[in-house]
Amino acid sequence: EKKYDYLIVGSGLFGATFAHEMTKAGKKCLVIDKRDHTGGNIHCKKIEDINVHWYGAHIFHTNDKFLWDFVNQFTDFNRYTNSPIANYKGELYNLPFNMNTFYSLWGTKTPKEAKEEIARQIKHLNIGEPQNLEEQALKLVGTDIYEKLIKHYTEKQWGKKATALPAFIIKRLPVRFTYDNNYFNDKYQGIPIGGFNKVIDGLLAGCDLRLNTDFFDNKSEWLNAAEKIVYTGKIDAYYDYRFGELEYRSLRYELEVHDTENYQGNAVMNFTDAETPYTRVYEHKHFEFGTQPKTVITKEYPVKDAQNAEPYYPVNDEKNMHILKKYQDLASKEEKVIFGGRLAEYRYYDMHQVIASALLKSKNELKNE
Ligand code: FDA
Structure with missing residues (x-):
């Protein structure tokens, strides 16, 4: 008899949602993450008492009432509406x-x-x-x-x-012939009051957790740590890159603290000229209508050599999809391992989509017992 029913590799939104559903159903879960914090890419760090979106700006949006209620059980969401401003050589335009x-x-x-x-x-x-x-x-x-x-x-x-x-x-460039600066079309939108960490903490309540723990440092031992494994890391890494590496587009962030209450008057500004080296500037306090005396901004730069950088966006072209198919064939034969989330599925997921996917997979898992 093993100590845990599930070992969950990765405490991002997929792993945390899966862990939550299983814990609720009375299963014992251990969540491990190689980073020194939970939450994967939605993690926020507090700087100058401001929740800084450490891996790029995150705005929750969905059309699905069920998913909206699901996330709101952990904390209320505010009324933040994404309305970026484009800055072209100092000319400003609404997006x-x-x-x-x-x-x-x-x-x-x-x-x-x-x-x-x-x-x-x-x-x-x-x-x-x-x-x-x-x-x-x-x-x-x-x-x-x-x-x-x-x-x-x-x-x-x-x-x-x-x-x-x-x-x-x-293809899906949003163009509107109304005076509406809301970037998203979804019915529900907002930022969790107190930040995204509140949602993750709520999801992980009741399960065991080990940070700074890389699955691959001890793969064979981890494989025996629980009845089943939920793996949310890179699928090519799981199979030792035997069919080659899947490519990602990446970004680099530079953080600045400014001794001013309000730097750019908006959470997101896109720099659309060729000369400015960064693509966006985020001013984090505006996601939460913050009134702190200082402000924290992040400049977002594209990364040329993405292979050694943080994997952000999968490049779902023919070459990579061909490689992915080979890994998926192996994954589909696994009896003990469930693959889920953006890295294991090599798929761009918005937050509401990754929660929906984890809810569905956990439901199927409980049904098949
Ligand atoms: P995620 O990557 O978050 O989690 C995986 C976890 O597994 C990580 O914590 C990692 O450390 C861990 N891990 C990996 N390998 C491991 C190993 N070997 N051992 C142990 N742990 C391991 N969505 C949205 O709805 N609105 C938005 O505004 C945005 N904005 C946005 C901006 C940018 C720049 C990106 C790239 C993405 C977004 N998203 C978004 C998408 C959102 O980030 C995404 O849906 C979720 O973070 C995906 O959660 P996962 O759990 O799948 O992966």
Whole structure:
């Protein structure tokens, strides 16, 4: 008889949600994480009494009432609404592209005028089926928005020319013909009051936890530590990279503390010109309407050599998906190990999606007993 029913590798949102459901069902869970903190990428560090989103800005949003109620059981959420500002060489525009943006650019006041202006800009371009990101963007929003707000920002992010990027990346570009600066379309949105750590702490209550503990430092022993394993790390790492490494796009963050109460007046500012080396500046206190005397900002830089950096966004192109398939074939044969979360599934998940996935997998697990 083993001491634990489940060993959960990774205390991110997937691992923590799974652990919560299992603990609730009376199972004994041990959660390990190689980092010195829980929460994976939603972890916040307190600096100057401000919750700093350590791995990039996180805003919870969902259309699903059940998931909204689920996260609200750990702490109430505030009314934060994501409305980034774009800064192009000192000119400021509202995002996502909407009537406010169009008015600032062209002085157009009605949806009809704005649509006519976009149509006028793309008429002579004769774009058929878009062959790359540039053509796709031009077709959706015209030349001005493309030049000022999309082209350089995207090229900085990807380190590639917009003409060399596939069109699908930008297929769902949010464009609105209303005066609505809310970036997300979802019904529910906000930041947990007290920060994301509150949610993670609530999820992990009642299970055992060991930080600074890398599964691979002692793989064979860990494999015997519990009846079953839930693994939320990189799937290629689990199989010793035997079919090759899966690629990720990464980011680098530089933190600054400023001795001012309010630095940029908004939580998120995108720098859309080519000259500014960073892509975004976050001012963390604004996620929580903070009134602290100082402020903490983070500059976000794209990373060129992503292989040794923090893995953030999977690159789901043909080459990587082919490699992934081989790992998935091995994973599907495992009897003791459940793979879940963004790294083990090599999939971009928003927070609400990763919670939904963990809830479903834990439910299936309990059903199959
Ligand atoms: P996550 O990576 O969080 O957790 C995995 C854990 O496993 C980590 O703690 C890691 O240390 C641990 N681990 C890995 N290997 C291990 C090993 N060998 N041994 C022990 N432990 C190991 N979503 C959203 O809804 N709104 C938003 O605004 C954003 N913003 C955002 C910005 C950026 C820059 C990114 C990259 C992502 C977002 N997201 C987001 C997505 C969000 O971050 C994501 O959905 C969750 O963090 C995924 O949780 P997981 O548990 O899957 O992975």
